[in-house]
Amino acid sequence: MSIERQEIEKLATLSRIAIGEDTITEVSQRLSSVLELVDQLQAVNTEGVAAMSHPMKATQRLREDEVKEINQREAFQAIAPDTEDGLFLVPKVIE
Amino acid sequence: MHNLTIAELVTGLQSKEFSSVELTKHFLARIAQLDGNYNCLITVTADQALKAAAAADQRLAAGNAPALCGVPILHKDIFCTTGVRTSCGSKMLDNFIPPYNATVVENFEQAGAVVLGKTNMDEFAMGSSNETSFYGPVKNPWASDSVPGGSSGGSAAAVAARLAPGATATDTGGSIRQPAALCGITGLKPTYGRVSRWGMIAFASSLDQGGPMARTAEDCAILLNCMASYDDKDSTCIDRQVPDYSATLGDSIKGLKIGVPSEYFSEGLDADTGKAVRAALAEFEAQGAELVEISLPNTGLSVPAYYVIAPAEASANLSRFDGVRYGYRCEDPKDLQDLYTRTRAEGFGAEVQRRILIGTYCLSAGYYDAYYGKAQQVRQLIQQDFEKAFEKVDVIMGPTTPSPAFKFGSKGDDPVAMYLEDIYTIATNLAGLPGMSVPCGLVEDKPVGLQIIGNYFDEARMLNIAHQYQQTTDWHSAAPEGIA
Numbered sequence: 001m002s003i004e005r006q007e008i009e010k011l012a013t014l015s016r017i018a019i020g021e022d023t024i025t026e027v028s029q030r031l032s033s034v035l036e037l038v039d040q041l042q043a044v045n046t047e048g049v050a051a052m053s054h055p056m057k058a059t060q061r062l063r064e065d066e067v068k069e070i071n072q073r074e075a076f077q078a079i080a081p082d083t084e085d086g087l088f089l090v091p092k093v094i095e
Numbered sequence: 096m097h098n099l100t101i102a103e104l105v106t107g108l109q110s111k112e113f114s115s116v117e118l119t120k121h122f123l124a125r126i127a128q129l130d131g132n133y134n135c136l137i138t139v140t141a142d143q144a145l146k147a148a149a150a151a152d153q154r155l156a157a158g159n160a161p162a163l164c165g166v167p168i169l170h171k172d173i174f175c176t177t178g179v180r181t182s183c184g185s186k187m188l189d190n191f192i193p194p195y196n197a198t199v200v201e202n203f204e205q206a207g208a209v210v211l212g213k214t215n216m217d218e219f220a221m222g223s224s225n226e227t228s229f230y231g232p233v234k235n236p237w238a239s240d241s242v243p244g245g246s247s248g249g250s251a252a253a254v255a256a257r258l259a260p261g262a263t264a265t266d267t268g269g270s271i272r273q274p275a276a277l278c279g280i281t282g283l284k285p286t287y288g289r290v291s292r293w294g295m296i297a298f299a300s301s302l303d304q305g306g307p308m309a310r311t312a313e314d315c316a317i318l319l320n321c322m323a324s325y326d327d328k329d330s331t332c333i334d335r336q337v338p339d340y341s342a343t344l345g346d347s348i349k350g351l352k353i354g355v356p357s358e359y360f361s362e363g364l365d366a367d368t369g370k371a372v373r374a375a376l377a378e379f380e381a382q383g384a385e386l387v388e389i390s391l392p393n394t395g396l397s398v399p400a401y402y403v404i405a406p407a408e409a410s411a412n413l414s415r416f417d418g419v420r421y422g423y424r425c426e427d428p429k430d431l432q433d434l435y436t437r438t439r440a441e442g443f444g445a446e447v448q449r450r451i452l453i454g455t456y457c458l459s460a461g462y463y464d465a466y467y468g469k470a471q472q473v474r475q476l477i478q479q480d481f482e483k484a485f486e487k488v489d490v491i492m493g494p495t496t497p498s499p500a501f502k503f504g505s506k507g508d509d510p511v512a513m514y515l516e517d518i519y520t521i522a523t524n525l526a527g528l529p530g531m532s533v534p535c536g537l538v539e540d541k542p543v544g545l546q547i548i549g550n551y552f553d554e555a556r557m558l559n560i561a562h563q564y565q566q567t568t569d570w571h572s573a574a575p576e577g578i579a
Contacts, residue, residue, distance in 0.1 A: 003456075015410065015455045016417070017448055018436035027452070030510055034453050037511050040399040041469050044476070051471035052478060054301070054331070055287050055527025056551065061330050075194040081424035088419050091430050 002032040096121050097257040098579055101166055101314040104260055108155055108165045115155065115165025119148035119209050122167045126211065126258050133234045133243075135253035137172045138180050139212040147209045154207060163321055164207030169262040171250050172213040173220060174200050174305070175294040183296045184216040184228040184246075187416050187423045187442035197294025198326045199263060199305050206321040211259055215249030218444045219413065220270055220298045222246050223516040224506065227446045232503060235278060236575040237541050241500035244274030250308050251278040256578055261309040261318050265295060267302045268401055269495075269520030272532035275308055276495035276544025279534045279573060281561065282308040283315050286552050287527035288333035291326035299408035300331070302401075302524040311571050312533065312561035316340035319554060335552065343555050344562040349383035351560065352488040358394040359493030359519055359546075371536030371543040372494045378568060379492075379560075387488050391480040396473050397522040398514055403457050403470035404525070409447075410454025416442065449510060478526040485550045490560060494519055495532040495544035519546060529554050533561045534570040542573070 008028050012019040019027055073086060082089040096118055099107065107113055123141050130136050144167065151165035175181045175193035177200075182188045196204065203210070217227040225233045225248030233248040235241040236256040243252040247264035251274035254262055264271045266284035275282030283306045290305040297303060307318035319340050326332045355376065360369055376386055418424035418438030425441050428434035443451070457466035484491060497518060506512040523530040528548055535545035545564075549557040565571050 007456075008452075011452045011455050011459075012436075014459060015448075015451050016414075016432075016435040016439055017443070017451060018440040020440075027449070030449055030508075031452060031456070033509055033511050034402060034449070034514075035456070037514065038399045038403050038453075038457075038466065038470075041396065041403065041473055042465070044396060044469070044473055046469060046472035046476070049472040049475050051468055052475040053471065055478065056333065058288070058331065058333065063327075072194060076420070079190075079192055079194070079421045081418060081421075090419055091428050091434055093431050 003028055003035060097125055099260070100311050101260045101309055101317050104166050105163070105317070109160065111155070115148040115151040115209060116145065118165065119144050119167050119211070122211055122259055129256060130258060132239070133236060133252050133256055134231055135214055135233055135249040135256065135258055136169070136212045137182055137184070137215050137230050137249070140179055140210055143179070144209050144211050151207050151209060161205065161207040163203065163317070165209060167209045167211050167259055168203060169211055169214050169250060169253055169259045170200060171216055171247055171262065171264050173216060173265055173296045174263060175296070176200050176210070176213065179213065181213065181296070182229070184218040184230065185443065185447070186229045189229065189423065191422050195294060198291035198324065198328060199295065199322055202321050202324055208321070214253055214262060217246035217248070218447050219296070219409070220246040220265060220267055221409070221446050221450055223269065223273055223513050225249070226503065227444055229444060235500045236578060237279060238500060240502050241541065242277065242503060244277035244500065246270040247308065248274045251275055251280055251282065254278070254280045254308050254310060255575060257574070261307060261314055263305060263322065264308045265303060265305045266524065267298050267405060268524050269517040271306045271308065272495050272520050272530055272544065272546060273517060275532040277500040277542065279542030279570070280308055280310055281312050281315050281531070281533050281571060282306065283319060283531040283554065283557070284523070284529060285319065285323060285554055286529045288331055289323050289552065289554065291324060291329045291332050293326055293328040297412040299405040300412060301408060302405060312558050312565055313341070313344055316344060316558045338555050340555050340558050343559045346559050347383070348379070348560055348563045351379070351384040351490070353379055353384050353386050354389040354484050354488030354491040355386050356389050356391045356394070356484070356491060356493055358391050363497050363518065364494060365498035365538070367538040368494055368498050368543050371538060372545055375535035375545045375564065376492060378564060382563060382567065389484045389488060389491070391484060391522065393473070393476045393480050394522055397477055397525055398518055400470040400473040400477065400525060401521045402453070402514060403466045404474065406450040406454030407457045407467050408454070410451045410458065413447070413451055418442070446510070474525045477522050481526050481528060490557065491548040493546050495546040499538045499541035499543055523548050527551070529557060531557050531561060533564060534573065536570060537573065
């Protein structure tokens, strides 16, 4: 299955990855080749087969809602690209 | 000292034949002298290692040393280490210094191990050749024009080149077993849920599993004793007692039923690799095991199912890298969208971007059922193949890879050619089963791996089987030219 240019642009938006004009054809070719591989699945009869979600059929554990971790804002912000007054800075969103 | 096994190093340290500082200096010197040839390490932690070694020596002198006290090891650069850069092989995390340790790292610290550094890997563990690393490829110590395998190529090559006696690694589709095979060492991917994934940077959460690499099965048992644990912080970790993996290494394997899947010996398998694996199977027969022909009919579907499930999970996991809280951020973003899209375009390499796009496609509205849903159903079929097989046999054996280490660039531009490298290893990840690779021969002076697949939580049995094989063969002690 080949993937159209328009679809690549949509995927780029959904993935938040900028794809340059110069690489869009290449990306489209490579993705098409992977989709061709995974399209083999379509021929398999899976009627009545349950989708597997965990190999040992484990379910999500629940725990008490207790505070166990201490707030480490300074440690976490020390590795951030840009912070001010304990806040993470990004370009202005609202004019 | 670098030719001693971990078992021998533990004895040597405890009987004061040598100190941990001496040992650590020896390995650090080897890394400084040789790693320029291989590129196994992204970060060397010499100062921390020497400090840890000195502390280990004190504990050894005091006589209250834990299991791995003073033994030098390496961590794959996917495990978060407090205060030490953890890059995951990506430009995105080139400047990331975690404020916490992964549970696996914590376990080794508790056991007194000395960490020499962090090993190179395919970017975000996505690759089978180490060629996708931001830090450049690792060279296979057996043939400098060939890949070490991936994604744990740095760990595997470092153990093969005797830069460390053991290393941690992770396996999502073969990333422990394939590089172990290509570098001629022993590596084990445990049952899904045996080793905590907390602090192990996520690729595909339903498949990722950490495991040990060393030269022998006995050493892998020692490392797994430390690595495996129940962890409250990983909700997929299974609460089940960790056995002493060293205790049963000496058990007899007489009467062991070994399943040999016809699908693992069909077209695509290099003839000489097949011969080496057959010779290993004959060795097990000589030890009293019985070979049983079996079939895993859905093997061929494992690669297509994997390339839906793994990218789908990756696209979700990697959405956290947004240039806001940590990691890379693009220069002068003009608005928030630009910050996200350019950070991710510049911070991720081509293969990672490709997988995010594929994953996004498979999960997007209108395609979810046809791709992700379908792949999860096929995954069930693959698991049922194994279930049926394990009704008749104790373990399954076959080749780890279709051929020995391939040359750099030889898989060309088509990502699918590279994906097929993992044809024999991917099914065990999809089923959540443990698998290991053991050196079983050389083809044109490059190592070949025998794969052992066990039933759930059968790691002790697999290590026992591999250890028994290593008692009567010596492929595991073979060293690349100029190394031993």
